[in-house]
Amino acid sequence: MKKAEWYFDFVSPFSYLQATRLPGLAELAQWQLRPVLFGALLNHWGTIGPAEIGPKRRWTYEHCLWIAQREGIPFRMPREHPFNPLPLLRLALVGAADGVATYEIVARLFRFVWQDGYLPSDQVAWQSLLDDVGVDAAQLGASEIKDALRANGERALGAEVFGVPTTVCEGRRFWGFDGTDMLIAWLNDDPWFASDEFAAITRLPVGIERRRA
Numbered sequence: 482m483k484k485a486e487w488y489f490d491f492v493s494p495f496s497y498l499q500a501t502r503l504p505g506l507a508e509l510a511q512w513q514l515r516p517v518l519f520g521a522l523l524n525h526w527g528t529i530g531p532a533e534i535g536p537k538r539r540w541t542y543e544h545c546l547w548i549a550q551r552e553g554i555p556f557r558m559p560r561e562h563p564f565n566p567l568p569l570l571r572l573a574l575v576g577a578a579d580g581v582a583t584y585e586i587v588a589r590l591f592r593f594v595w596q597d598g599y600l601p602s603d604q605v606a607w608q609s610l611l612d613d614v615g616v617d618a619a620q621l622g623a624s625e626i627k628d629a630l631r632a633n634g635e636r637a638l639g640a641e642v643f644g645v646p647t648t649v650c651e652g653r654r655f656w657g658f659d660g661t662d663m664l665i666a667w668l669n670d671d672p673w674f675a676s677d678e679f680a681a682i683t684r685l686p687v688g689i690e691r692r693r694a
Contacts, residue, residue: 483668485510485650488637489587490519491573492566494545494556495658496646497595500587501554502661509668510650513581515633516570519645522634526643532563548658557598568601569594570630571621572614580629580636586614 487503489496503512523530531541542558549556569590573582590610593599599606611618620626640649648655648664655664667674 483510483650484513485648485668486513486515486636486640487646487648488515488517488633488642489646490517490566491569491590491594492519492563493645494541494595497591498545498548498552498554498556499646499658499661500591501552503584506665506668509665512584514584514587515580515636516573516582516587516630517634517637517642517645518567518570518630522637522643522645525638528643530563555596557596559594559598559600560603561600564600564602566601568607568621571626572611572616574626574629575616575620577629580633589614 489500491497503514506512519530532538542562546556546558548554573586573590574580577583593606593610597606599610601607608618637647637649640652640654642649642654644656646657648660650664650667653667655661655667673679
C-alpha cells in the first residue's frame with residue numbers, strides 16, 4: 482500500500498473540503514496528516530494567498546460554497562477570513578507523534594471553523610473546544626509543539642509543497658481539492674501516469690518569464 486502525506490492548514494476551506502473525503506481514501510494508502518502554516522509556504526515561494534487578491538478572495542469563497550452544496554458537505558464561513566490558524570495547528574499536534582495528527586482531532590477542528598463558524602479568537606467557543614478535547618491552553622505554547630509544526634513546514638518545503646491541501650505520495654504532489662480525482666487515479670495505479678504524454682510535461686521549456694516587481 483502506498484504511503485501518503487497530507488499537508489493542510491485550517492485556514493484553508495479547500496483543506497476542509499478535501500478532509501471530508503479522506504475517510505473514503507483510507508483503503509488506498511497509509512495516511513499521515515501533517516498540519517503546516519500556509520503563510521510560511523507562501524513566504525518561502527514568494528507568492529500570495531487567494532484571500533490577498535480582492536476578486537480572487539470573493540471567487541474562492543463562492544467556489545467553496547458551490548462545491549460544498551454540490552457534494553452535500555456542511556459549510557459555514559467563519560465571521561472573518563483569513564484568520565490566524567496557529568492555535569488550531571498547534572492544538573492538532575498536542576499528543577501527536579512525529580508531527581502526525583489524528584484524523585479525529587483534525588476533523589473536529591475543521592468542524593469548529595467550517596461547520597460551526599468559530600475561530601480561536603471566539604473565547605467562549607474556543608475554551609469549550611479545549612475542554613471538549615481535554616487540552617489546557619498552556620500546552621499550545623510548549624516548545625515541542627512549536628518544533629513539530631516547524632518541522633512539518635520544513636518537511637513540506639523539502640517535498641516542494643507550495644500550497645494546501647497537498648498530498649505527497651511517492652515523490653509526487655497532488656494539490657488542491659480539484660486534484661482529488663487525479664490523486665485517486667494515482668493511488669489506483671492508473672497507467673496514464675506512465676505515458677509519454679505525461680512524462681513530456683517535465684521537459685517543457687520555459688518560454689518567457691514575467692518581470693517581477
